[in-house]
Amino acid sequence: MLNGEIVDNSIPPVIMHLDMDAFYASVEVLDNPDLAGKCLVVGGRSRRGVVAAASYEARRYGIHSAMPMFQAQKRCADLVVVPPRRKRYQAVSRQVMGLIREISPLVEQVSIDEAYVDISGCQRLHGPPSVLARDLKARIKAVTHLTCSIGIAPNKFLAKIASDMEKPDGITLIPAETVPDFIHSLPIEKVPGVGKRARGVLHEMGIRALGDIIQYPEATLHRRLGKFGRRLIQLARGIESAPVTPQTPVKSISGEETLEVDTRNKRKLQGYLMRHAEEVGHRLRQKNMKARTVTIKIKHSDFKQITRSRTLKEATDASEIIYREAGKLLARYRLTKPVRLIGMGVTSLIKKSAPVQLELFDSGENRSDPWSQVDHVLDAITDKFGKGSIRKAGLEDDAV
Numbered sequence: 001m002l003n004g005e006i007v008d009n010s011i012p013p014v015i016m017h018l019d020m021d022a023f024y025a026s027v028e029v030l031d032n033p034d035l036a037g038k039c040l041v042v043g044g045r046s047r048r049g050v051v052a053a054a055s056y057e058a059r060r061y062g063i064h065s066a067m068p069m070f071q072a073q074k075r076c077a078d079l080v081v082v083p084p085r086r087k088r089y090q091a092v093s094r095q096v097m098g099l100i101r102e103i104s105p106l107v108e109q110v111s112i113d114e115a116y117v118d119i120s121g122c123q124r125l126h127g128p129p130s131v132l133a134r135d136l137k138a139r140i141k142a143v144t145h146l147t148c149s150i151g152i153a154p155n156k157f158l159a160k161i162a163s164d165m166e167k168p169d170g171i172t173l174i175p176a177e178t179v180p181d182f183i184h185s186l187p188i189e190k191v192p193g194v195g196k197r198a199r200g201v202l203h204e205m206g207i208r209a210l211g212d213i214i215q216y217p218e219a220t221l222h223r224r225l226g227k228f229g230r231r232l233i234q235l236a237r238g239i240e241s242a243p244v245t246p247q248t249p250v251k252s253i254s255g256e257e258t259l260e261v262d263t264r265n266k267r268k269l270q271g272y273l274m275r276h277a278e279e280v281g282h283r284l285r286q287k288n289m290k291a292r293t294v295t296i297k298i299k300h301s302d303f304k305q306i307t308r309s310r311t312l313k314e315a316t317d318a319s320e321i322i323y324r325e326a327g328k329l330l331a332r333y334r335l336t337k338p339v340r341l342i343g344m345g346v347t348s349l350i351k352k353s354a355p356v357q358l359e360l361f362d363s364g365e366n367r368s369d370p371w372s373q374v375d376h377v378l379d380a381i382t383d384k385f386g387k388g389s390i391r392k393a394g395l396e397d398d399a400v
């Protein structure tokens with residue numbers, strides 16, 4: 001300063017990603033110590049149940065979340081299956097998120113057991129990142145008796161990868177000066193969003209590490225992988241512009257899934273939509289909200305993505321109406337290519353207590369009353385026995 005030098009006052013970004021270790025399974029072990037050390041999964045026991053979480057013991061058998069339950073059972077003869085208790089997990093999650101928010105208000109919760117925290121300006125109050133991470137882990141352990149893993153890096157993308165590196169109960173730092181080397185040798189399948197298909201395409205192109213991406217022109221990557229190709233280039237350059245975005249009040253509720261096998265079968269796709277509509281409706285009713293706009297999203301096998309929306313005359317929280325509207329959108333969409341992912345969501349949300357404009361000439365089409373009783377019963381059962389424990393009869397038997 002005295003010699004006229006320029007002082008850069010901007011604080012370099014320091015982003016933390018925190019992820020609870022085998023969260024649902026760990027909570028179950030905590031509440032029932034007899035389960036400790038067992039090959040344990042949380043999930044539905046039904047024929048179509050899937051693994052929601054697997055203990056580290058189960059993971060040793062290659063069991064992982066989203067795996068169909070019958071496959072998990074094949075892999076481990078002594079598998080213990082515990083039905084999910086979402087309310088309990090949510091209560092623990094609130095404790096964890098509360099402890100994180102004591103460090104910084106810039107917390108973006110991305111799932112029940114995962115959050116990004118911008119700790120760029122926290123050094124003076126909480127010490128260097130490694131100390132801050134150690135202290136936070138200790139506090140979470142003291143309050144919840146559970147462990148988590150923390151990654152710290154200059155951006156969200158790298159922080160997320162870092163938190164996974166020393167799991168469970170680990171802390172991993174990627175200091176800014178080591179980022180270029182880290183990216184250069186990072187195996188491409190470690191990049192979030194690179195699934196089986198993208199990995200296949202990238203391997204075919206000779207890309208094994210994220211650093212290899214830079215040799216390819218953007219147009220090539222875009223042609224092969226769509227928007228995701230562009231994102232990979234940015235990531236390979238160490239650029240991740242997405243800031244940590246603290247939660248705002250709910251603006252949308254949605255669900256989607258990547259299909260096991262790509263399909264053009266609209267009946268199958270309708271089945272998926274029905275299931276998502278049940279879930280979205282359930283979450284709306286849990287939050288005491290209604291929605292006016294229904295959107296479906298389709299990603300094709302070539303990664304091209306489309307959305308179609310419809311706005312209702314009257315807001316609804318009835319799964320049946322949400323499904324019917326989503327179904328109409330799908331019926332009208334001309335499918336020319338196989339579908340790899342289907343999802344649906346609702347927006348234009350209102351709190352139920354807000355006065356609802358009644359339709360002047362009630363056609364009956366959007367009236368939710370006949371369904372509210374059905375939904376009420378289904379919600380009660382779902383809350384008690386977990387997701388997927390009951391569904392309305394319909395097309396979904398064909399869906400899986």
Ligand SMILES: [Mg+2]
Pocket residue numbers: 019020021022023113114
């Ligand atoms: Mg986790």
